[in-house]
Amino acid sequence: MDSQNMIFDLDQSNEQKIKTEYDRLILDNQNGYSLVSIKLKNFITFSHMLADDKGEDLIQVAYNRLCTCLSDDEYIVRIHSYYFNLLIKCEANLDDLHRRAHEFHFAVKNFFEENYGRPLYLEMGYCPLNHPDVDFYTARYYAEISRMASEYTFPETNYDMYYISYQDQKEDFLKLENLVPEALANGDFKLYLQPKVNLATGQVDSAEALVRWIDPKRGMIPLTSFLPNIEENGFIREMDLYLFDKACSYMERWLKEYGRKFSISFNLSKAYFNGTFFMDEFTSVFKKYNISPDSVRIELLESIVLNDIEHLLPLVTNIYEFGFSCALDDFGSGFSSFDILTSVKLSELKIDRSLFKDITNDKERSLICHIVDIAHDMDMEVVAEGIETEDYANYLKEIGCDFIQGFYYYKPMPVDEFEKLFITNTQQGR
Template identity: 60%
Template sequence: MSLYDLYGQIDPKNELWIKAKYDHIVETKQENYCLVTLMLKNFNSISHELGSEESERVIHQSFEILSDLLGHDEYIARIHSHYFNLLIKSEPTEESLHPRAHQFHFAIRDIIEEKTGKKLYLEMGFYPMIKEGVDFYSARYYADLCRNMSHHQKYAESSYELYYLSYVDQKEEYAKFQDLVQDALENENFKLYLQPKVELSTGKVTGAEALVRWIDPQRGMLPLAEFLPSLEENGSIRDVDRYLFDKACSYIERWHKNYNQDFVISFNLSEAYYNGPYFMPEYKETYKKYQFPEELIRIELLESIVLNDLEKLKPLVDEIYDFGFSCALDDFGSGFSSFDILINVKLSELKIDRSLFQDYHNEKERLVIKGIVDVAHNLGMKVVAEGIEIKEYVDYLTEIGCDYIQGFYFYKPMPIDEFEKIFVLK
């Protein structure tokens, strides 16, 4: 779907094309580049009003406008629907990137006003490319973290976030951040949130995804973009993940023993675990402190990361299953998906990324979704649809036999104590 342009022709400026540009910039050590992830904000609701064909024209027009704003040796690719990746030249400072975000915002803002009476806004994440050894998918992951939580600088309703802490290498800054993390762990300021998964055949919540939130006593809930990239960059995410895994296990045991209630809880496996020591010895040690079935633990593997080293992934997955846990493939369809993973790696669950649920009226999109569900089922996997917010998708996913839905249509992420009150102590 993402490889085609407005007129049904193969679009050469797709994900593989811009990845090749990124790789060339890295290999030739070109300086002052920034990877930008950009999405048309709230476009799902706008597309319902415009219709499928007109929505595609707006996306195409946005692409052309943004292309015209780029200079020599700057690039843009449409990855899927209304989500774009750009490579722009800029100093890695907010002072330099602020005008570019401002420029993109005002160029796009008014293009649908005549037809809808509404403005069109942007969400943008900026990743300055000054760290060595960061591959395309990891860089985009960091930029998307910022885009998803962008709130720092606003132009009306457009917003952007700059990935900053990732390139501050001074020992003083590193030590300061480490101290903040340790203080937060000791004071239990990292909180475990769960986003429920609803089983479509029964309408019941049968599991949830574990998520981290940092609740600062003075500032309240910190934006993920402010701390999560740095946790992953310096490896502190391992300490936080172990703490939250231990916390979750204590609740799972209590629900199992005291209330005869079992929920499969999924845990994201961060990039730090692929580049460092295996996490399983630590997780096994934690799990053995408690008593509940191993199958209530599921480890989520991020597609964009595992694509980089499939051979390295296999022994890790084997160890997970040998112990009794299971695996899910997260964010399937978020990029140039590789079916090699589905064929060669044991998986219990496939999670379809929210980016594939952009335009319900688009017949091709619905066919792609159905195809993924059918393939996963034929390979013996359950399917979770992520990011579902409207009833039309719920009805369609039920019709084609999708197993679970995770999204705001049913439930937002909630503190684990709230989850317990609603679904365990009911």
């Protein structure tokens, strides 16, 4: 398609144009096409850098660059602002998806980099036209879902195709979602514990609470098959509270029957972090049991709390006022912020497994050592997660790390197995 002097209008007829072509292709059974949703990903930052009044000109340039990738029997319209819909020849397979996404990505990125001094990136979602019962608006919705939850990337550009990766997964989620209330009622969600090994003593007197879904017919259902969906729809609150109740009952029994005080950590889900009801619901459960509040530690996932320090401050204050304590989980997994360490009270820092890649790497060892020293200077205990080798265990002990979690010592285990190993058996240790 020749992009020279191509001008677009922003009016309601654009949507009707692309819809008309979509309906025609469906009617003609043209399975080799895909409806595409494209967003100019970093457009706002880009336009502000140049001049706000140049925005429309920049969108026109991006539109023309996209047109250079189209043949005469492919179509593009601007839907609104810096969003476009396209109808292109693209089969429902990864090879064709990568090929077309590659074309669009470099046509826009390279041109803007060469002519404006910085690249402009794309966000793309594809919905193939191989389902004749799917109308235009549904197909566009599918394309937008894939655009916003893209699995494949070039540098700073992401793209995906709905029927390749999203639909089957979503349908599986929906099927499992309907089973969650019954699974909770039947006790199919099981409390597992990941032991924390005290490196100074070699003993285990604390653990992290985890969940496993063990269905009577399907067996153990992978976390990735259900956890993202129940986090999204809020069911995770019920599950978290259920597991917290179970764990508290075990801690009370261990103290009463065996005189063994254990501390258990609990991950704070995004649903609870974003709500105002977390402490009320958890303390209501906790008060049913005769155990000390310092037996409970709440783990704050770095990726959840990182950009909301203002909300985090009162939450952490309430946690400590009741007598619980806090840990920062997965430190180093992404864009670690020392703002969290300096802004809120924390009792424990958990170093993410992603930092333990190569024990022979001097820079890696130095980084880990400095993290341990900083945490200790701030009166925090340090837990290293995902440790699987003796070399790492020895090194962490040498630099004064307090605890280790990982397969080198113990895998997550059912709570009954944990009880036999660490409560009734006093000969624990490696």
